[in-house]
Amino acid sequence: MCGIIAAATEKSVGKLLVQGLYKMEYRGYDSAGVALHQIDDIAHLRSLGKVKKLESKMVKEKPKGKIGIAHTRWATHGKPSEENAHPHVSNNRVFIVHNGIIENYVALKEQLIKKGYQFNSQTDSELIAHQLDFFLNQGSEMLEAMSLLKEKLEGAYAVAAIDLKNESHFYLMRNKSPLLLGQSDSGMFAASDPLALADLTNEFVFLEDGDVAEVSAKEYKILDKNQKRAIRKITTIDVSSEAMGKNGYRHFMEKEIYEQPTAILNTLDGRIGGEDVLENIFGEGSNELLSKVERIQIVAAGTSLHAGRVAANWFSAIANLPTQIDYASEYRYKNPYVDKNTLLLTISQSGETADTLGALRYAKERSYLGSLTICNVPTSSLARESDFVLLTNAGPEIGVASTKAFTTQLTALMLLTLSLAKARNLNPRLRGRVVGALRALPEKITESLELKT
Ligand code: GLU
Numbered sequence: 001m002c003g004i005i006a007a008a009t010e011k012s013v014g015k016l017l018v019q020g021l022y023k024m025e026y027r028g029y030d031s032a033g034v035a036l037h038q039i040d041d042i043a044h045l046r047s048l049g050k051v052k053k054l055e056s057k058m059v060k061e062k063p064k065g066k067i068g069i070a071h072t073r074w075a076t077h078g079k080p081s082e083e084n085a086h087p088h089v090s091n092n093r094v095f096i097v098h099n100g101i102i103e104n105y106v107a108l109k110e111q112l113i114k115k116g117y118q119f120n121s122q123t124d125s126e127l128i129a130h131q132l133d134f135f136l137n138q139g140s141e142m143l144e145a146m147s148l149l150k151e152k153l154e155g156a157y158a159v160a161a162i163d164l165k166n167e168s169h170f171y172l173m174r175n176k177s178p179l180l181l182g183q184s185d186s187g188m189f190a191a192s193d194p195l196a197l198a199d200l201t202n203e204f205v206f207l208e209d210g211d212v213a214e215v216s217a218k219e220y221k222i223l224d225k226n227q228k229r230a231i232r233k234i235t236t237i238d239v240s241s242e243a244m245g246k247n248g249y250r251h252f253m254e255k256e257i258y259e260q261p262t263a264i265l266n267t268l269d270g271r272i273g274g275e276d277v278l279e280n281i282f283g284e285g286s287n288e289l290l291s292k293v294e295r296i297q298i299v300a301a302g303t304s305l306h307a308g309r310v311a312a313n314w315f316s317a318i319a320n321l322p323t324q325i326d327y328a329s330e331y332r333y334k335n336p337y338v339d340k341n342t343l344l345l346t347i348s349q350s351g352e353t354a355d356t357l358g359a360l361r362y363a364k365e366r367s368y369l370g371s372l373t374i375c376n377v378p379t380s381s382l383a384r385e386s387d388f389v390l391l392t393n394a395g396p397e398i399g400v401a402s403t404k405a406f407t408t409q410l411t412a413l414m415l416l417t418l419s420l421a422k423a424r425n426l427n428p429r430l431r432g433r434v435v436g437a438l439r440a441l442p443e444k445i446t447e448s449l450e451l452k453t
Helices: 014-023 049-059 105-114 127-138 141-154 253-260 260-268 286-292 302-319 328-334 354-363 383-384 404-423 428-450
Strands: 003-009 031-037 040-047 066-072 087-092 093-100 154-163 165-173 182-185 189-191 204-208 212-215 220-223 296-300 323-328 342-348 370-375 388-391
Touching: 003 014, 003 093, 003 154, 003 165, 014 031, 014 066, 031 049, 031 093, 040 049, 066 093, 066 154, 066 165, 087 127, 093 127, 093 302, 105 127, 127 141, 127 154, 141 154, 141 165, 141 212, 141 220, 165 253, 189 212, 260 404, 260 428, 286 370, 286 404, 296 302, 296 328, 296 354, 302 323, 302 342, 302 404, 302 428, 323 328, 328 354, 342 354, 342 404, 354 370, 354 383, 370 383, 370 404, 383 388, 388 404, 404 428
Parallel strands: 296 323, 296 342, 342 370, 370 388
Antiparallel strands: 003 066, 003 189, 031 040, 031 066, 087 093, 093 154, 154 165, 165 212, 182 189, 182 204, 212 220
16 A cells, blocks of 8 residues: 545645655555646646656646645556556546555446446556546535445545546545545645655644545545544644655665664653553553453564564563464454453554554454554554554654664563563562663664674
């Protein structure tokens, strides 16, 4: 899943959209595109490869528009190509960008072909544009069309759309794929990643599953999964472009390796005191929960799964607790047996790993003692939907190979190990020694980094 950005302001938004796409480049992508409302028509530019190529096209063609949507694609259905790049369009009227996967796209596509719609791509996304166009032609307003569409779609999606017949709004819908609104005095924005809006705003509104929204330069309206007007809280996140720069390092991975001492200091901050870990560091009431734990189920993917494997040894050696570990992508399909007093532990840097989130939602229907997540993004779905959270506070990790995200996960998992041992009255002296070692860790890492010649 890649990147979406949308904007509505009183000035032309083309540059700002491209800047947003640049800020999401770190996520990887194969193509990019933009659609800008020019009142008489909608400028539609796409290119295979880098955002730079798209930008060159824009410099040449000079599209203008105060409303626009843009996308970086990571192909899931249909090869990387210009035809498959987003935005997709229906009848030269409805333009959409989509992150995610529409599971039932074959059936929906067939229905639309029977209604006379022609498909120009192999993606699962294009049908979204045609289906919206169909509902608009039947007399619906766009918000209503989106509400009708969401009844049909199965799968994960974050969608932004514009309509030729409406020059003042863009539209959003989301299910199981991140999408947030950003508000400022100069306009309204939306993106799948808050970093895309760095320098534009630090006031965000997170959309929830089943939400649809109508956004103009001045205001927005959200309807929730029951089509009721929703007022969502505004979250302030400091996403400065400083965190996005390389600050003199050759690449982000190098920068993030050198950020480890500070990142680990931030993971430990306010969580250890004297010779022990502090109470309730996972949230109010978490110590009571930890004292009841008799078994741990870890669900994670990739690097986070490796962190979990290390932690399983600690849980056993220091807190006398057995652990079961599963790949997030497999966990749901094995009909897991849940022993009594089992804690579900999820680990994810972004807090949006789709399989891990799917596992948490599945586990909520089972008889777990409770759920706890270790993740890096406070506003993520995992952080919001778990009973308890320990944030790693590592700051954005842009490098694809994990560095500080992994070492801060290990630090957080050691804090969990200590908390479990404490809740079970185990190993007080060892706990004291480990706390001392954790305190010394940032300095030791700095010393190791200084060995570089
Ligand atoms: N499934 C869509 C496609 O293949 C969207 C992929 C994405 O999230 O970038 O075009």
